[in-house]
Amino acid sequence: MADTERWLELLEEKGGRITGPRRAIVELMANSDRALSPVHVFDLARAKYPKMGLVTVYRTLEFLSELGLVERVHQPDGCHMYLRAANGHEHLMICSGCGKAVYFSGDDLSAFIEKISKESGFLIQSHWLQLHGLCKECH
Amino acid sequence: MADTERWLELLEEKGGRITGPRRAIVELMANSDRALSPVHVFDLARAKYPKMGLVTVYRTLEFLSELGLVERVHQPDGCHMYLRAANGHEHLMICSGCGKAVYFSGDDLSAFIEKISKESGFLIQSHWLQLHGLCKECH
DNA sequence: ATCCTTATTGATAATGTATTTCATTATCAT
DNA sequence: ATGATAATGAAATACATTATCAATAAGGAT
Numbered sequence: 001m002a003d004t005e006r007w008l009e010l011l012e013e014k015g016g017r018i019t020g021p022r023r024a025i026v027e028l029m030a031n032s033d034r035a036l037s038p039v040h041v042f043d044l045a046r047a048k049y050p051k052m053g054l055v056t057v058y059r060t061l062e063f064l065s066e067l068g069l070v071e072r073v074h075q076p077d078g079c080h081m082y083l084r085a086a087n088g089h090e091h092l093m094i095c096s097g098c099g100k101a102v103y104f105s106g107d108d109l110s111a112f113i114e115k116i117s118k119e120s121g122f123l124i125q126s127h128w129l130q131l132h133g134l135c136k137e138c139h
Numbered sequence: 140m141a142d143t144e145r146w147l148e149l150l151e152e153k154g155g156r157i158t159g160p161r162r163a164i165v166e167l168m169a170n171s172d173r174a175l176s177p178v179h180v181f182d183l184a185r186a187k188y189p190k191m192g193l194v195t196v197y198r199t200l201e202f203l204s205e206l207g208l209v210e211r212v213h214q215p216d217g218c219h220m221y222l223r224a225a226n227g228h229e230h231l232m233i234c235s236g237c238g239k240a241v242y243f244s245g246d247d248l249s250a251f252i253e254k255i256s257k258e259s260g261f262l263i264q265s266h267w268l269q270l271h272g273l274c275k276e277c278h
Numbered sequence: 279a280t281c282c283t284t285a286t287t288g289a290t291a292a293t294g295t296a297t298t299t300c301a302t303t304a305t306c307a308t
Numbered sequence: 309a310t311g312a313t314a315a316t317g318a319a320a321t322a323c324a325t326t327a328t329c330a331a332t333a334a335g336g337a338t
Contacts, residue, residue: 017284021286125216
């Protein structure tokens with residue numbers, strides 16, 4: 001719940017206004033460990049704020065994404081879900097069943113990436129390491 | 140160009156017929172090192188086969204995907220592009236500018252993945268390691 | 279507390295992408 | 309050549325996302 005307030009503060013600092021619809025979406029996203037589609041967010045958020053429009057969900061998710069609080073998640077079958085962002089650079093593991101997501105760190109790919117970069121002439125800007133599978137509950 | 144014939148042979152072996160539209164799409168995909176969207180494939184393929192319909196592009200890309208000749212590619216901003224498939228399990232590096240893609244191998248994440256899996260209780264089914272950046276020409 | 283500016287909202291329409299349907303056409307084994 | 313049927317493309321449909329715009333609400337100024 002502390003996250004909710006922190007997100008709203010940041011939103012306000014960046015010139016945004018705190019509104020009912022935004023509060024509902026922020027509460028949802030800040031406290032969920034699952035990747036959710038815009039429509040799913042829409043359905044869940046209407047429990048808190050029944051007048052919520054789907055367009056507002058899209059706009060708010062994009063705003064939160066610009067603030068770095070939320071990020072788009074890519075999965076083998078599609079890639080239109082959103083999830084609270086990682087703390088710094090972490091990697092992601094997602095359950096194909098329920099969308100439950102866990103961030104983890106501890107890898108060290110930098111040397112490897114450096115090597116590939118040198119060999120290919122590519123300027124590497126980011127990388128994804130993502131694990132797909134089923135969580136405890138789903139298997 | 141040898142790939143074109145190999146793809147068409149495989150397509151035939153699997154019960155498909157070799158047609159003008161399919162030949163145009165296969166020539167394109169087998170000889171391109173870029174990730175292309177269905178619409179992009181459509182535009183390029185019409186140069187070879189003007190009557191081409193967009194629906195045929197979707198169907199053919201899906202067929203080629205089932206044959207393992209082509210695969211969907213995910214990028215930060217979107218994820219509905221297709222690229223000739225890797226040889227076995229390889230990782231991908233994509234240019235954000237032009238879509239140019241390079242496969243590479245040589246990592247060994249298995250121990251790391253095993254560890255994460257044990258700690259979390261997840262049953263890991265697949266993983267992605269993907270590098271994003273700009274190719275030589277684009278920077 | 280009230281007013282005022284303006285960000286935000288939600289209904290609607292528009293767009294763009296992907297899928298389904300179906301009559302026509304083309305492939306290829308015979 | 310012929311015929312069974314796979315494949316095609318046009319049209320219709322479904323679906324997700326974006327743009328438009330008048331009405332509303334937030335929050336600073338008074």
